[in-house]
Amino acid sequence: MTGPNKTENADSGLSVRNVTFRYGAKVALDNLSLDVRAGAFTALLGPNGAGKSTLIALLTRLLVTREGRIVICGHDLARTPRAALTRLGVVFQQPTLDLNLSVRQNLAYFAALHGLSPAQMAPRIDAALDRLGMRERADEKARDLNGGHRRRMELARALLHDPKVLLLDEPTVGLDAAARRSITDHVHDLALQGLCVLWTTHLTDEVRDEDRLLVLHRGRIVAAGITGDIRQGAPLSDWFLKRTGGAE
Numbered sequence: 001m002t003g004p005n006k007t008e009n010a011d012s013g014l015s016v017r018n019v020t021f022r023y024g025a026k027v028a029l030d031n032l033s034l035d036v037r038a039g040a041f042t043a044l045l046g047p048n049g050a051g052k053s054t055l056i057a058l059l060t061r062l063l064v065t066r067e068g069r070i071v072i073c074g075h076d077l078a079r080t081p082r083a084a085l086t087r088l089g090v091v092f093q094q095p096t097l098d099l100n101l102s103v104r105q106n107l108a109y110f111a112a113l114h115g116l117s118p119a120q121m122a123p124r125i126d127a128a129l130d131r132l133g134m135r136e137r138a139d140e141k142a143r144d145l146n147g148g149h150r151r152r153m154e155l156a157r158a159l160l161h162d163p164k165v166l167l168l169d170e171p172t173v174g175l176d177a178a179a180r181r182s183i184t185d186h187v188h189d190l191a192l193q194g195l196c197v198l199w200t201t202h203l204t205d206e207v208r209d210e211d212r213l214l215v216l217h218r219g220r221i222v223a224a225g226i227t228g229d230i231r232q233g234a235p236l237s238d239w240f241l242k243r244t245g246g247a248e
Protein backbone atom coordinates (compact mmCIF):
# COMPACT_ATOMS: atom_id res chain seq x y z
CA MET A 1 0.00 0.00 0.00
CA THR A 2 2.64 2.46 0.91
CA GLY A 3 5.44 1.69 -1.45
CA PRO A 4 7.39 4.88 -1.92
CA ASN A 5 6.84 4.89 -5.69
CA LYS A 6 3.08 4.53 -5.75
CA THR A 7 1.16 7.66 -6.69
CA GLU A 8 -2.36 6.26 -7.18
CA ASN A 9 -3.86 8.37 -4.41
CA ALA A 10 -2.31 11.64 -5.49
CA ASP A 11 -5.66 13.42 -5.93
CA SER A 12 -7.52 12.12 -2.89
CA GLY A 13 -4.96 11.34 -0.25
CA LEU A 14 -1.62 12.29 1.11
CA SER A 15 1.78 11.62 -0.35
CA VAL A 16 5.16 12.23 1.28
CA ARG A 17 8.30 11.74 -0.79
CA ASN A 18 11.89 11.71 0.43
CA VAL A 19 11.29 14.14 3.27
CA THR A 20 14.18 14.83 5.62
CA PHE A 21 13.98 17.15 8.62
CA ARG A 22 16.70 18.10 11.09
CA TYR A 23 16.64 19.94 14.40
CA GLY A 24 20.18 21.31 14.17
CA ALA A 25 22.35 18.25 13.81
CA LYS A 26 19.60 15.88 14.96
CA VAL A 27 17.91 14.07 12.06
CA ALA A 28 14.25 13.66 13.07
CA LEU A 29 12.93 12.39 9.72
CA ASP A 30 15.27 10.58 7.40
CA ASN A 31 14.33 10.48 3.69
CA LEU A 32 10.76 9.58 4.60
CA SER A 33 8.25 8.43 1.97
CA LEU A 34 4.70 7.28 2.61
CA ASP A 35 1.17 7.31 1.18
CA VAL A 36 -2.12 7.66 3.01
CA ARG A 37 -5.23 6.65 1.08
CA ALA A 38 -8.75 8.00 1.09
CA GLY A 39 -11.33 5.74 2.69
CA ALA A 40 -8.81 4.12 4.99
CA PHE A 41 -7.68 4.47 8.57
CA THR A 42 -3.91 4.63 8.52
CA ALA A 43 -2.09 4.35 11.82
CA LEU A 44 1.36 5.85 12.11
CA LEU A 45 2.74 3.85 15.00
CA GLY A 46 6.02 4.82 16.58
CA PRO A 47 7.67 4.93 20.00
CA ASN A 48 8.43 8.22 21.74
CA GLY A 49 10.85 10.26 19.68
CA ALA A 50 10.20 8.36 16.44
CA GLY A 51 9.29 11.56 14.59
CA LYS A 52 5.49 11.47 14.57
CA SER A 53 4.91 15.04 15.78
CA THR A 54 7.62 16.33 13.48
CA LEU A 55 5.80 14.78 10.54
CA ILE A 56 2.47 16.30 11.63
CA ALA A 57 4.19 19.69 11.97
CA LEU A 58 5.57 19.40 8.43
CA LEU A 59 2.18 18.31 7.04
CA THR A 60 0.51 21.33 8.65
CA ARG A 61 3.37 23.71 7.75
CA LEU A 62 4.24 24.54 11.32
CA LEU A 63 7.66 23.35 10.19
CA VAL A 64 9.08 23.46 6.69
CA THR A 65 11.85 21.61 4.95
CA ARG A 66 13.47 21.93 1.56
CA GLU A 67 14.26 18.28 1.44
CA GLY A 68 11.44 16.26 -0.09
CA ARG A 69 7.89 16.82 -1.27
CA ILE A 70 4.47 16.69 0.37
CA VAL A 71 1.31 16.51 -1.75
CA ILE A 72 -2.19 16.78 -0.25
CA CYS A 73 -5.08 15.84 -2.57
CA GLY A 74 -2.92 16.61 -5.57
CA HIS A 75 -1.70 19.98 -4.22
CA ASP A 76 1.98 20.47 -3.53
CA LEU A 77 2.27 21.85 0.01
CA ALA A 78 5.33 23.99 -0.74
CA ARG A 79 4.07 25.44 -4.03
CA THR A 80 0.33 25.81 -3.33
CA PRO A 81 0.07 25.77 0.47
CA ARG A 82 -3.35 27.33 0.68
CA ALA A 83 -4.99 24.81 -1.65
CA ALA A 84 -3.25 21.98 0.17
CA LEU A 85 -4.01 23.18 3.71
CA THR A 86 -7.74 23.80 3.12
CA ARG A 87 -8.08 20.07 2.46
CA LEU A 88 -6.64 19.21 5.86
CA GLY A 89 -8.44 18.79 9.17
CA VAL A 90 -6.15 18.54 12.18
CA VAL A 91 -6.46 17.41 15.79
CA PHE A 92 -3.23 18.33 17.53
CA GLN A 93 -1.77 16.52 20.50
CA GLN A 94 -2.23 19.50 22.79
CA PRO A 95 -5.84 20.67 23.23
CA THR A 96 -6.51 24.03 21.59
CA LEU A 97 -9.95 24.96 22.86
CA ASP A 98 -11.06 28.18 24.51
CA LEU A 99 -12.39 26.80 27.78
CA ASN A 100 -14.42 29.93 28.49
CA LEU A 101 -16.47 29.59 25.30
CA SER A 102 -19.32 27.19 24.72
CA VAL A 103 -18.96 24.25 22.38
CA ARG A 104 -20.89 26.08 19.68
CA GLN A 105 -18.89 29.30 20.15
CA ASN A 106 -15.60 27.41 19.83
CA LEU A 107 -16.80 25.87 16.59
CA ALA A 108 -18.18 29.16 15.26
CA TYR A 109 -14.87 30.88 15.91
CA PHE A 110 -13.03 28.25 13.91
CA ALA A 111 -15.64 28.30 11.12
CA ALA A 112 -15.18 32.06 10.85
CA LEU A 113 -11.42 31.57 10.50
CA HIS A 114 -12.23 29.39 7.50
CA GLY A 115 -14.28 32.20 5.99
CA LEU A 116 -17.74 30.72 6.60
CA SER A 117 -20.57 33.23 7.08
CA PRO A 118 -22.93 32.87 10.09
CA ALA A 119 -25.62 31.48 7.75
CA GLN A 120 -23.24 28.93 6.29
CA MET A 121 -21.74 27.87 9.58
CA ALA A 122 -24.92 27.09 11.56
CA PRO A 123 -25.93 23.96 9.62
CA ARG A 124 -22.34 22.77 9.42
CA ILE A 125 -21.85 23.13 13.15
CA ASP A 126 -25.07 21.21 13.82
CA ALA A 127 -24.05 18.47 11.37
CA ALA A 128 -20.57 18.20 12.90
CA LEU A 129 -22.02 18.01 16.42
CA ASP A 130 -24.56 15.39 15.34
CA ARG A 131 -21.84 13.32 13.76
CA LEU A 132 -19.98 13.20 17.06
CA GLY A 133 -23.07 12.84 19.28
CA MET A 134 -22.41 16.29 20.80
CA ARG A 135 -25.50 18.27 19.80
CA GLU A 136 -27.01 18.28 23.30
CA ARG A 137 -23.75 19.69 24.72
CA ALA A 138 -23.62 22.60 22.25
CA ASP A 139 -24.34 25.34 24.79
CA GLU A 140 -22.11 24.03 27.57
CA LYS A 141 -18.78 25.71 28.22
CA ALA A 142 -15.78 23.69 27.09
CA ARG A 143 -14.49 23.95 30.65
CA ASP A 144 -17.43 21.85 31.90
CA LEU A 145 -16.82 18.95 29.50
CA ASN A 146 -14.78 15.90 30.40
CA GLY A 147 -11.60 15.07 28.47
CA GLY A 148 -13.35 12.69 26.08
CA HIS A 149 -16.01 15.23 25.12
CA ARG A 150 -13.41 17.96 24.68
CA ARG A 151 -11.57 15.74 22.21
CA ARG A 152 -14.80 14.94 20.39
CA MET A 153 -15.42 18.65 20.12
CA GLU A 154 -11.96 19.16 18.63
CA LEU A 155 -12.74 16.43 16.16
CA ALA A 156 -16.05 18.08 15.24
CA ARG A 157 -14.18 21.34 14.77
CA ALA A 158 -11.56 19.70 12.54
CA LEU A 159 -14.36 18.46 10.24
CA LEU A 160 -16.24 21.76 9.90
CA HIS A 161 -14.68 22.88 6.64
CA ASP A 162 -15.23 19.45 5.07
CA PRO A 163 -11.58 18.39 4.80
CA LYS A 164 -10.58 15.39 2.71
CA VAL A 165 -7.64 14.43 4.89
CA LEU A 166 -7.82 14.20 8.70
CA LEU A 167 -4.61 14.24 10.75
CA LEU A 168 -4.68 13.29 14.43
CA ASP A 169 -1.52 13.49 16.52
CA GLU A 170 -1.80 11.07 19.45
CA PRO A 171 -5.41 12.18 19.99
CA THR A 172 -6.11 9.89 22.94
CA VAL A 173 -3.36 11.19 25.23
CA GLY A 174 -4.84 11.76 28.69
CA LEU A 175 -8.16 10.04 28.01
CA ASP A 176 -9.61 7.16 30.01
CA ALA A 177 -10.24 3.77 28.39
CA ALA A 178 -13.89 4.44 27.50
CA ALA A 179 -13.15 7.82 25.91
CA ARG A 180 -10.21 6.34 23.99
CA ARG A 181 -12.41 3.60 22.60
CA SER A 182 -15.14 6.05 21.68
CA ILE A 183 -12.89 8.46 19.77
CA THR A 184 -11.05 5.59 18.06
CA ASP A 185 -14.40 4.14 16.93
CA HIS A 186 -15.61 7.51 15.66
CA VAL A 187 -12.53 8.08 13.58
CA HIS A 188 -12.66 4.57 12.11
CA ASP A 189 -16.25 5.33 11.06
CA LEU A 190 -15.11 8.54 9.38
CA ALA A 191 -12.54 6.60 7.37
CA LEU A 192 -15.23 4.10 6.32
CA GLN A 193 -17.29 7.06 5.10
CA GLY A 194 -14.46 8.00 2.71
CA LEU A 195 -12.16 10.29 4.66
CA CYS A 196 -8.40 9.87 4.41
CA VAL A 197 -7.26 9.42 8.03
CA LEU A 198 -3.74 9.53 9.45
CA TRP A 199 -3.71 8.71 13.17
CA THR A 200 -0.43 8.81 15.06
CA THR A 201 0.02 6.77 18.19
CA HIS A 202 2.44 4.77 20.28
CA LEU A 203 -0.39 2.54 21.55
CA THR A 204 -0.78 -0.72 19.67
CA ASP A 205 -4.28 -1.36 21.03
CA GLU A 206 -5.61 1.58 18.97
CA VAL A 207 -4.71 -0.20 15.74
CA ARG A 208 -7.05 -2.77 14.16
CA ASP A 209 -6.10 -5.68 11.95
CA GLU A 210 -7.81 -4.16 8.91
CA ASP A 211 -6.10 -0.77 9.36
CA ARG A 212 -3.22 0.34 7.21
CA LEU A 213 -0.13 0.53 9.35
CA LEU A 214 3.03 2.58 9.02
CA VAL A 215 5.65 1.91 11.63
CA LEU A 216 8.00 4.82 12.26
CA HIS A 217 11.25 4.29 14.10
CA ARG A 218 14.10 6.78 14.38
CA GLY A 219 12.68 8.88 11.56
CA ARG A 220 12.25 6.02 9.11
CA ILE A 221 9.36 3.81 8.03
CA VAL A 222 10.40 0.31 9.06
CA ALA A 223 7.17 -1.52 8.11
CA ALA A 224 4.13 -0.67 5.99
CA GLY A 225 1.04 -2.69 5.09
CA ILE A 226 -2.18 -4.08 6.47
CA THR A 227 -1.80 -4.58 10.21
CA GLY A 228 -3.04 -8.18 10.23
CA ASP A 229 -0.51 -9.12 7.56
CA ILE A 230 2.34 -7.36 9.31
CA ARG A 231 1.90 -8.90 12.74
CA GLN A 232 1.60 -12.42 11.27
CA GLY A 233 -0.29 -14.00 14.12
CA ALA A 234 1.76 -12.40 16.92
CA PRO A 235 0.15 -9.78 19.18
CA LEU A 236 0.90 -6.38 17.62
CA SER A 237 2.39 -5.18 20.91
CA ASP A 238 4.95 -8.01 20.90
CA TRP A 239 5.79 -7.47 17.24
CA PHE A 240 6.15 -3.71 17.79
CA LEU A 241 8.40 -4.05 20.86
CA LYS A 242 10.61 -6.50 19.05
CA ARG A 243 10.85 -4.31 15.98
CA THR A 244 11.48 -1.01 17.73
CA GLY A 245 12.83 -1.97 21.11
CA GLY A 246 9.97 0.07 22.53
CA ALA A 247 12.06 3.22 22.67
CA GLU A 248 13.87 5.68 20.47
Ligand SMILES: Nc1ncnc2c1ncn2[C@@H]1O[C@H](COP(=O)(O)OP(=O)(O)OP(=O)(O)O)[C@@H](O)[C@H]1O
Pocket: 023, 026, 027, 028, 046, 047, 048, 049, 050, 051, 052, 053, 054, 055, 202, 248
Ligand atom coordinates in the same frame (compact mmCIF):
# COMPACT_ATOMS: atom_id res chain seq x y z
N1 LIG B 1 12.66 21.28 19.08
C1 LIG B 1 13.47 20.22 19.01
N2 LIG B 1 14.81 20.38 19.08
C2 LIG B 1 15.65 19.33 19.00
N3 LIG B 1 15.24 18.05 18.84
C3 LIG B 1 13.91 17.84 18.77
C4 LIG B 1 12.97 18.90 18.85
N4 LIG B 1 11.73 18.37 18.76
C5 LIG B 1 11.89 17.05 18.61
N5 LIG B 1 13.20 16.73 18.63
C6 LIG B 1 13.77 15.37 18.48
O1 LIG B 1 13.36 14.87 17.20
C7 LIG B 1 13.01 13.51 17.31
C8 LIG B 1 11.56 13.30 16.87
O2 LIG B 1 10.72 13.95 17.82
P1 LIG B 1 9.13 13.95 17.69
O3 LIG B 1 8.60 14.82 18.78
O4 LIG B 1 8.74 14.26 16.30
O5 LIG B 1 8.80 12.40 18.00
P2 LIG B 1 7.40 11.75 18.39
O6 LIG B 1 7.36 10.44 17.68
O7 LIG B 1 6.30 12.69 18.12
O8 LIG B 1 7.56 11.51 19.93
P3 LIG B 1 6.45 11.64 21.12
O9 LIG B 1 5.60 10.43 20.98
O10 LIG B 1 7.31 11.63 22.34
O11 LIG B 1 5.71 12.92 20.91
C9 LIG B 1 13.29 13.10 18.77
O12 LIG B 1 14.57 12.56 18.83
C10 LIG B 1 13.22 14.42 19.50
O13 LIG B 1 14.04 14.37 20.66
